[in-house]
Amino acid sequence: MGTAVEAASKETTGSALSQKNPKVIFVLGGPGSGKGTQCANIVEHFGYTHLSAGDLLRAEIKSGSENGTMIQNMIKEGKIVPSEVTIKLLEKAIAENENDKFLIDGFPRNEENRAAFEAVTGIAPEFVLFFDCPAEEMEKRLLGRNQGREDDNIETIRKRFRVYMESSLPVIEYYNSKGKVRKIDAAKPVEEVFEAVKTLFTPVNEKAAT
Ligand SMILES: Nc1ncnc2c1ncn2[C@@H]1O[C@H](COP(=O)(O)OP(=O)(O)O)[C@@H](O)[C@H]1O
Ligand SMILES: Nc1ccn([C@@H]2O[C@H](COP(=O)(O)OP(=O)(O)O)[C@@H](O)[C@H]2O)c(=O)n1
Numbered sequence: 055m056g057t058a059v060e061a062a063s064k065e066t067t068g069s070a071l072s073q074k075n076p077k078v079i080f081v082l083g084g085p086g087s088g089k090g091t092q093c094a095n096i097v098e099h100f101g102y103t104h105l106s107a108g109d110l111l112r113a114e115i116k117s118g119s120e121n122g123t124m125i126q127n128m129i130k131e132g133k134i135v136p137s138e139v140t141i142k143l144l145e146k147a148i149a150e151n152e153n154d155k156f157l158i159d160g161f162p163r164n165e166e167n168r169a170a171f172e173a174v175t176g177i178a179p180e181f182v183l184f185f186d187c188p189a190e191e192m193e194k195r196l197l198g199r200n201q202g203r204e205d206d207n208i209e210t211i212r213k214r215f216r217v218y219m220e221s222s223l224p225v226i227e228y229y230n231s232k233g234k235v236r237k238i239d240a241a242k243p244v245e246e247v248f249e250a251v252k253t254l255f256t257p258v259n260e261k262a263a264t
């Protein structure tokens with residue numbers, strides 16, 4: 055149905071995903087709230103595959119892709135890359151992985167990300183894991199992250215916070231209005247945050263098994 059472009063896109067990507075029918079959890083929260091850290095814990099304990107949108111975009115820059123320069127400039131400015139680029143990377147990563155359970159970290163980051171992902175893949179998240187953390191704590195963590203990231207400087211961090219407030223929080227609000235948000239106090243130490251995360255995953259997994 056729809057345009058030829060839509061049909062083609064379904065044939066090349068949508069069909070691979072609809073066959074898979076993957077289970078997806080969106081992991082959201084401000085920059086530095088601890089998304090990547092907690093995803094690593096969830097992978098270890100609950101068998102999900104972690105897909106960080108930011109990591110996929112950074113790998114795309116490194117691969118020498120034709121979009122690389124554009125992505126690099128957007129990340130440096132703290133701006134959100136057009137969803138068609140990010141969604142293609144996510145679709146490919148899901149299709150190529152044998153697992154059927156994915157943590158999608160740092161996506162959707164704006165309304166365009168959200169609506170396009172749903173339209174292209176037909177996938178709705180099981181729930182949205184939301185790491186709630188004060189800006190001062192996030193700023194402190196980002197300045198101490200030491201991963202050599204070009205966007206972990208105070209100037210870009212301020213831009214990323216603005217984008218988060220203006221564009222990403224409304225997406226969390228959208229899912230909240232649908233009862234899909236599981237909010238975690240992310241200002242606590244890593245272990246305590248993970249204790250709270252665990253309680254969300256254990257009952258969900260048990261329910262799925264019975
Ligand atoms: N609960 C926490 N308390 C203190 N530091 C944390 C906590 N969670 C993560 N960190 C540290 O903060 C930085 C940002 O964490 P990260 O998981 O990369 O966040 P995000 O992916 O949300 O940007 C990292 O250096 C990480 O080690
Ligand atoms: N859905 C997404 C996710 C990240 N990005 C870009 O990648 C940057 C880093 O994202 P990230 O998720 O790795 O950052 P953190 O929240 O982990 O600090 C963002 O500031 C955006 O520039 C994007 O454009 N679209």
Ligand SMILES: [Mg+2]
Nearest residue numbers: 089090106108
């Ligand atoms: Mg991250």
